[in-house]
Amino acid sequence: MAGNSFGQLFRITTFGESHGGAVGVVVDGCPPGIEITEEEIQVALDRRRPGQSKITTPRKESDKIHILSGYFEGKTTGTPILMMVLNEDAKPEDYLALKDLYRPSHADYTYEAKYGTRDWRGSGRASARETLARVAAGAIAQKYLSAIGGSASGGKHSGVEILSYVTQVGDIKAEVDFNAVKAEDIESNIIRCPDQKVAEKMIELVDEVRKDGDSIGGIIQGVIRNVPAGLGEPVFDKLNSDLGRAMLSINAVKGFDIGLGFRSVGMRGSEHNDPFYTDKNGNIHTKTNNAGGTIGGISNGETIHFRVVFKPVSTIRKEQETVKIGGEATKLEASGRHDPCVLPRAVPIVDAMSALVIMDHFLRNRAQNG
Numbered sequence: 001m002a003g004n005s006f007g008q009l010f011r012i013t014t015f016g017e018s019h020g021g022a023v024g025v026v027v028d029g030c031p032p033g034i035e036i037t038e039e040e041i042q043v044a045l046d047r048r049r050p051g052q053s054k055i056t057t058p059r060k061e062s063d064k065i066h067i068l069s070g071y072f073e074g075k076t077t078g079t080p081i082l083m084m085v086l087n088e089d090a091k092p093e094d095y096l097a098l099k100d101l102y103r104p105s106h107a108d109y110t111y112e113a114k115y116g117t118r119d120w121r122g123s124g125r126a127s128a129r130e131t132l133a134r135v136a137a138g139a140i141a142q143k144y145l146s147a148i149g150g151s152a153s154g155g156k157h158s159g160v161e162i163l164s165y166v167t168q169v170g171d172i173k174a175e176v177d178f179n180a181v182k183a184e185d186i187e188s189n190i191i192r193c194p195d196q197k198v199a200e201k202m203i204e205l206v207d208e209v210r211k212d213g214d215s216i217g218g219i220i221q222g223v224i225r226n227v228p229a230g231l232g233e234p235v236f237d238k239l240n241s242d243l244g245r246a247m248l249s250i251n252a253v254k255g256f257d258i259g260l261g262f263r264s265v266g267m268r269g270s271e272h273n274d275p276f277y278t279d280k281n282g283n284i285h286t287k288t289n290n291a292g293g294t295i296g297g298i299s300n301g302e303t304i305h306f307r308v309v310f311k312p313v314s315t316i317r318k319e320q321e322t323v324k325i326g327g328e329a330t331k332l333e334a335s336g337r338h339d340p341c342v343l344p345r346a347v348p349i350v351d352a353m354s355a356l357v358i359m360d361h362f363l364r365n366r367a368q369n370g
């Protein structure tokens, strides 16, 4: 009921508040024998960590992962895995001024409307610090999926590859072929856009916005390669609807589309349909991939591609109108440490949510169909 868990067979439950003692995750249903080190999980967390560059929040957290259960001699054991990160640089006093008022477009008002109370220290559970737990669990899923080619797919696939990148910040867009993008191109700049020239312009824009005390949004492109055909359930648990739900559960996400998505609205069926063909190895493919890798809620073996829209986040250093808890009008000018643009830090979160959805559906498909 309370919605802190995600997934059916590969099921995660996250816990913790931004300025509480720790943030972490319990992963249940994880297959035994996955070889993974704390360092590999740490690499994923370091991509999400605050303070990683001049365009992210300066909060200083090492985000050091601790694996407390379900793991022995370098492998998962099949029992519940508990992983957590201790909060080191919590400064609740930064938020004292916000205690009795509602920040516009943040979750203060809705939490209070729901629970009659809220943890005002750094947004509590509404803080995107919660997402580090998803990234840790996603790293395990990604490790497993990267090795599932071969026999699991009848020899047709070579390990699921998951990546995502920033494709738009404000009005600045990168025209990038998602089929050609490599992980190292994404990591080669601090905004995580594989087009280096456009990346520089995006970084300049975020820096300008930061100096102006404002925030800015954008779009992340998600790509999932080598997914075997057959993942996803045909009605309520479609692969595309679960991906949409996963992405829309990330803080500050306001939109999701898959394949051509909203861009297909002006097209005719004759333009939008993906014609089938058989390749030289006898495998069925489509010549185009306007659908985005799923049809009827089930993966068709083509690359899954989708876009996730992030809003300009609400905490800005400009004066805004709001009200106090009792309803009295007041003005707010936030201080504290905030992200002027969350896109670069959200890239590993999108990767993690992709991994969690594909992992869950891989195990579900295997449970039903062998």
Ligand SMILES: Cc1cc2nc3c(=O)[nH]c(=O)nc-3n(C[C@H](O)[C@H](O)[C@H](O)COP(=O)(O)O)c2cc1C
Residues within 6 Å of the ligand: 057, 105, 106, 107, 123, 126, 127, 128, 250, 251, 252, 253, 311, 313, 314, 315, 316, 337, 338, 339, 340, 342, 345, 346, 349
């Ligand atoms: C990586 C990441 C970092 C974020 N950092 C901030 C921040 O510094 N300040 C802020 O106001 N919101 C930040 N957010 C967004 C808020 O958590 C989010 O807007 C808030 O919980 C309200 O929820 P909603 O926008 O999804 O409706 C961040 C989101 C992500 C994904």
